[in-house]
Amino acid sequence: MKGLPFLLLAVAGLSLWSGPYPLSGGDPMAQIVLLEYRLPRLLLAMGCGAGLALSGALLQGLTRNPLADPGLLGVSQGAALAVVALIVLTPAAPFALRLPVAFGGALAAAALVQTVGRGAPLRLILSGIGLSALLAALISALLTHGGLREAETALGWLAGSLHAATLAEAGLMALILLALAPLCALLAPALGVLRLGEEVALALGLPLLRVRRLILLAAVLAAAAPAALVGPLGFIGLIAPHLAARLSAAPGRHLWLSALTGAALLALADLAGRSLGAVQVPAGLITSILGAPLFLWLLIRRPAAGGAR
Amino acid sequence: MIRLLALLLLLPQLALAEGWPRHFPHKFGETVLEAPPTRIASLDFGGGDDLLALGVQPVTLRLWTGEGQLGVGPWAEDLLTSQPVLLRGAPDFERIAAARPDVILAFWSGITEADYAKLSRIAPVIATPAGMGDFDLPWQARARLAARALGREAEAEARISALQDRLRSLAARHPEWAGKTASIAFDWDGTPGAFLPGDVRVRPLAQLGFTTPAALTALAAPGAFSVSLSPEDLGPLEADLILWVGSASPPNQPMRRFLAARRDGREIVASAELSAALSWSSLLSLPRALDLLVPQIEAALPPDRSLP
Numbered sequence: 001m002k003g004l005p006f007l008l009l010a011v012a013g014l015s016l017w018s019g020p021y022p023l024s025g026g027d028p029m030a031q032i033v034l035l036e037y038r039l040p041r042l043l044l045a046m047g048c049g050a051g052l053a054l055s056g057a058l059l060q061g062l063t064r065n066p067l068a069d070p071g072l073l074g075v076s077q078g079a080a081l082a083v084v085a086l087i088v089l090t091p092a093a094p095f096a097l098r099l100p101v102a103f104g105g106a107l108a109a110a111a112l113v114q115t116v117g118r119g120a121p122l123r124l125i126l127s128g129i130g131l132s133a134l135l136a137a138l139i140s141a142l143l144t145h146g147g148l149r150e151a152e153t154a155l156g157w158l159a160g161s162l163h164a165a166t167l168a169e170a171g172l173m174a175l176i177l178l179a180l181a182p183l184c185a186l187l188a189p190a191l192g193v194l195r196l197g198e199e200v201a202l203a204l205g206l207p208l209l210r211v212r213r214l215i216l217l218a219a220v221l222a223a224a225a226p227a228a229l230v231g232p233l234g235f236i237g238l239i240a241p242h243l244a245a246r247l248s249a250a251p252g253r254h255l256w257l258s259a260l261t262g263a264a265l266l267a268l269a270d271l272a273g274r275s276l277g278a279v280q281v282p283a284g285l286i287t288s289i290l291g292a293p294l295f296l297w298l299l300i301r302r303p304a305a306g307g308a309r
Numbered sequence: 310m311i312r313l314l315a316l317l318l319l320l321p322q323l324a325l326a327e328g329w330p331r332h333f334p335h336k337f338g339e340t341v342l343e344a345p346p347t348r349i350a351s352l353d354f355g356g357g358d359d360l361l362a363l364g365v366q367p368v369t370l371r372l373w374t375g376e377g378q379l380g381v382g383p384w385a386e387d388l389l390t391s392q393p394v395l396l397r398g399a400p401d402f403e404r405i406a407a408a409r410p411d412v413i414l415a416f417w418s419g420i421t422e423a424d425y426a427k428l429s430r431i432a433p434v435i436a437t438p439a440g441m442g443d444f445d446l447p448w449q450a451r452a453r454l455a456a457r458a459l460g461r462e463a464e465a466e467a468r469i470s471a472l473q474d475r476l477r478s479l480a481a482r483h484p485e486w487a488g489k490t491a492s493i494a495f496d497w498d499g500t501p502g503a504f505l506p507g508d509v510r511v512r513p514l515a516q517l518g519f520t521t522p523a524a525l526t527a528l529a530a531p532g533a534f535s536v537s538l539s540p541e542d543l544g545p546l547e548a549d550l551i552l553w554v555g556s557a558s559p560p561n562q563p564m565r566r567f568l569a570a571r572r573d574g575r576e577i578v579a580s581a582e583l584s585a586a587l588s589w590s591s592l593l594s595l596p597r598a599l600d601l602l603v604p605q606i607e608a609a610l611p612p613d614r615s616l617p
Binding site for chain 1: 398403419422423426427444500502530532
């Protein structure tokens with residue numbers, strides 16, 4: 001557990017150090033490569049990983065379901081549908097429009113999931129699954145409907161690549177995380193109580209309705225930003241909280257550890273994607289390719305410990 | 310003879326036409342080249358061909374479709390004498406920077422504004438002209454833009470007019486093609502479709518005299534370069550000539566057998582090389598495409614055959 005910050009630092013150091021461009025002092029291009037290519041990419045990866053992991057941890061705590069992840073909120077699919085619609089239906093739309101459109105789509109989908117899934121956590125899960133399937137179907141329909149070129153542009157975005165990350169985007173993500181930090185600090189003890197079950201939480205005097213709303217709000221914001229900034233990034237929100245729980249059983253620290261783990265995971269995925277071969281593999285594909293086996297391994301290794309936290 | 314005279318008159322004019330620095334307005338702004346560049350990075354799909362045709366070895370090549378181990382199509386392998394950095398997928402800025410280019414050509418590349426900003430830190434970037442789709446530049450305009458960036462307009466004009474002459478003489482030798490309809494069809498992951506007149510693959514066929522069937526253009530959204538069809542109704546493809554591109558194996562479309570063009574032997578399934586050569590539509594690939602395609606069209610549409 002103590003090793004986590006060091007692991008994060010090691011991943012960060014390796015990300016800044018390695019790449020096809022040879023770094024050497026006194027080379028102005030090396031400085032650009034380091035500060036304008038590798039650094040924003042690393043920072044955005046860490047920020048988005050932290051956001052997704054935080055969202056996953058909040059949702060797993062809220063629903064007391066270990067399989068909950070930000071995909072449940074419909075945010076990734078909502079953002080994806082909005083961007084794909086923008087690309088396919090109005091190919092001439094300016095590139096800068098994608099971020100606000102994605103954010104709007106993410107929030108709209110989340111609002112819809114919550115309207116439908118009002119009430120018990122199980123209802124939320126089911127409506128999230130249902131709506132995500134519907135949104136995915138709409139995305140496929142748009143891809144089929146659109147021209148080849150637009151479909152290819154959209155598929156590129158759907159792969160979730162960090163290659164064109166800018167410091168401004170990383171800064172925006174950092175701001176969102178900073179704004180969420182006090183809320184999470186406030187919610188951490190409530191999440192601990194919520195683990196004991198709703199009746200116990202109520203009996204202990206937890207304002208259940210308000211707490212639930214706040215958790216959802218934080219979870220939506222934490223997942224909508226990465227979905228809008230990078231595109232869909234699978235599995236981080238599901239796995240990071242589980243890995244973090246392996247590191248420490250203390251519920252009070254679970255959110256922070258999840259965020260750190262998520263940051264390290266996505267940074268690692270992006271590093272792997274850009275250094276495995278001559279082809280840059282988008283981080284979103286790496287998280288999906290590595291995420292599924294990692295998740296199965298976690299389940300098989302200690303089946304009893306798969307419970308909610 | 311007259312053409313030769315015109316060319317002779319044109320040549321010195323071209324040489325004098327434009328000095329340096331040169332300005333290149335494009336959809337992301339304007340790029341200025343102070344002097345003729347020597348290390349040229351191409352980020353364009355099939356972009357190496359025009360450079361090689363003009364006698365320049367690119368320092369990067371973008372992989373696309375149909376190229377061999379060297380990164381260029383079989384039609385350009387003899388001309389490639391260097392080992393450029395091969396790029397695949399999203400633009401890899403570091404790899405491009407490591408090639409130390411002094412210009413980056415990206416007018417058939419699909420780069421975004423964000424990509425443009427990152428690339429511009431490496432070297433001046435020449436992007437798609439404003440008002441043009443990312444992949445809409447016709448082959449002549451593509452070659453001319455590359456030539457202007459390299460300062461090799463005369464070579465480009467000679468190549469372009471040679472190719473235009475070949476197309477014109479082919480059309481003249483086959484008056485029976487004029488006004489005939491031709492569909493360029495594709496099978497994209499099970500979804501059939503066809504390319505429309507704005508597409509690069511359709512332009513050379515149009516220069517040979519073929520037109521796109523009205524049934525296809527009627528289905529097109531404004532500005533679209535292709536149209537998707539239902540696998541259940543390939544009827545809009547019906548034409549005097551159907552050319553399937555994109556895959557060496559026959560397209561897996563069950564309704565294909567009901568097309569009159571197929572029944573009458575007026576259907577051509579392009580080889581992988583022909584598909585790629587048409588898609589690249591470069592100064593080097595188009596001659597190869599014509600070498601491969603023309604005998605097949607001649608076999609499919611013999612002059613004496615009367616068509617309904």
